[in-house]
Amino acid sequence: MKIMSTPYQDAGRSGQKRRTFEALVAAAREAVAAGEAPTVDSTAAAAGVARSTAYRYFPSQRELLAAAHPETARQSLLPADAPGDPAARLDAVVLEFTQLIVNTEAQQRTMLRLSLERNQTGSALPLRQGRAIAWIQEALNPLRGRFSAQEIRALALAVRSAIGIEALVWLTDIGGLSRVEAMASMRWSAQALLQQALDSGPPPAAQVPARPKITS
Known part of the structure; x- marks a missing residue:
């Protein structure tokens, strides 16, 4: 799992600061895995x-x-010998991604719940998007030339x-x-969406709003 640094930690980058930071993140992740909202x-x-x-x-x-949100340090979910076929590439990425979601399901569920709740100031706690969109776009790279970058992002x-923690919760808790x-x-x-895009064109492309900044 990747552990993201903070400005205070970056200021010194001493071994002690790193250990303290990692201890705090580990404790927070344990609480999240237990279904708690650590302060x-x-x-x-x-x-x-x-x-x-x-x-x-x-x-x-x-x-x-x-x-504390579970992330992976991997820059790509494609295998070293990634195929050129977009369907095979997408399936490889989706398989890895859904396995990651299942492996960190407890943490993912807690973060999803917290993202839907509002704190005392009325602002929602963010559900981090991580690298999922970039991973999917990389899988769809062979479609460049046929689809614009904006259309590929819309498809991603x-x-x-259809493949995140939200889908897993519905399929298991509601769908049984x-x-x-x-x-x-x-x-x-995922394959059905890709085939639909190939047959009838990608979803309507739209400007994607910037992620909300996390402020103190």
């Missing part, structure tokens, strides 16, 4: 770090939750909507599928 105070206590020190790394709960967004069946269904949906 900076509770995370500091669990990690054995002074509250004042913890707030130097994470001035707010929003920043702490963003760092459509695929992402097993994890294996849900993964197979998501792979089928």
